[in-house]
Amino acid sequence: MADLAARHARVAGRAEAAVLEVLRSGRYVGGPLVNEVQARVSARMGWAHGASTNSGTDALVYAILALGLPPGGEIIVPAVTFFATAGAVVRAGHTPVVADVRGDYPNLDLERLPLRRCTRAVVAVHLYGEGCFLPGLDLPVVDDLAQVIGADPPPRNGTIGAMSFYPTKTLGAAGDGGLVLTDDADTQEAVLRLTHHGMPANNVHERVRGHVGANSRLDAMQAAVLLAHLDDLDARVRARRATAARYDAELPPWVQRLPRSAGHPIHQYVVRVPARDALRAHLAGRGVESAIYYPMPLSRQKALDGIEHAPTPEADRFCAESLALPVHECLGERDVSTVIDAVRSFDAGAFSP
Numbered sequence: 001m002a003d004l005a006a007r008h009a010r011v012a013g014r015a016e017a018a019v020l021e022v023l024r025s026g027r028y029v030g031g032p033l034v035n036e037v038q039a040r041v042s043a044r045m046g047w048a049h050g051a052s053t054n055s056g057t058d059a060l061v062y063a064i065l066a067l068g069l070p071p072g073g074e075i076i077v078p079a080v081t082f083f084a085t086a087g088a089v090v091r092a093g094h095t096p097v098v099a100d101v102r103g104d105y106p107n108l109d110l111e112r113l114p115l116r117r118c119t120r121a122v123v124a125v126h127l128y129g130e131g132c133f134l135p136g137l138d139l140p141v142v143d144d145l146a147q148v149i150g151a152d153p154p155p156r157n158g159t160i161g162a163m164s165f166y167p168t169k170t171l172g173a174a175g176d177g178g179l180v181l182t183d184d185a186d187t188q189e190a191v192l193r194l195t196h197h198g199m200p201a202n203n204v205h206e207r208v209r210g211h212v213g214a215n216s217r218l219d220a221m222q223a224a225v226l227l228a229h230l231d232d233l234d235a236r237v238r239a240r241r242a243t244a245a246r247y248d249a250e251l252p253p254w255v256q257r258l259p260r261s262a263g264h265p266i267h268q269y270v271v272r273v274p275a276r277d278a279l280r281a282h283l284a285g286r287g288v289e290s291a292i293y294y295p296m297p298l299s300r301q302k303a304l305d306g307i308e309h310a311p312t313p314e315a316d317r318f319c320a321e322s323l324a325l326p327v328h329e330c331l332g333e334r335d336v337s338t339v340i341d342a343v344r345s346f347d348a349g350a351f352s353p
């Protein structure tokens, strides 16, 4: 599903030279490379400012903290997403209330948000890179942009967003990293303060928007690696789109494609097949990897037991039927053909009801 060594080979010269330069500089925390990542990636995502963190999870935590909400409210999250979307809500002092997704696409359904008096915000996840739009909501919306880089234009709803530089993301570091996105310079400053122990000056610590800060910084070495990868981003997205176009055209008709907007970055290529587990086993038998993003709705995760979630029939169905096929930029034409041939050789008729 990813080949990070092959991906590194695409940028090895620049990345390795830049890391060596950082090592020799003695400047490891903050500095010009981190500032450059903040400026270039936020511009690419369509926001005025970026404040880096040490993971995408922390970017979500600090984005929520920067809203300055009273503690202990409910924040709505979609049923189909990586756990961090909900975990970050808990770590920011709120309760994640899981909402069902749309029937045609596993993003939040604006018509069925479990809005209550204590709902304080919504986290909109743009799953696999497809925009989740929630117009007209009278609540703050945090955009979870972890899977969106490369979208043209990048989707957004609210006044703050969070993205991830986890290595398998289309723009990934050689370790963890994240970025909070905002158009407001004061919010950028607030997040940078929160991620530096709320420290306006050496050993002076203040609350920021009601919160005590902590340490969550992007390292200069990760910034050096990210800048090398950033130069390869357009080529990656082009390669992913070409593979997606082949899957669209060449997979058999019993494979249900997800609808996709123009400019989609193809973070993942996900299909729906009722006999998903049998297909997955069949592909594995032919040496083709696949993955399930995600095997159960968040409301079924034990870590969120005890919270009153909305029922999630659409998410239940999606989680039982969906399968991600390999789509990363290091696949060759023959690799893509291998995947397509392996899917075609599956006897879907034998599994139809």
Ligand SMILES: Cc1ncc(COP(=O)(O)O)c(C=O)c1O
Pocket: 055, 056, 057, 058, 081, 082, 084, 085, 125, 144, 146, 147, 163, 164, 165, 166, 176, 177, 178
């Ligand atoms: C939708 C979503 N939200 C949040 C995260 C958390 O990011 P990280 O792994 O960088 O902490 C990820 C990725 O892992 C993600 O896919």
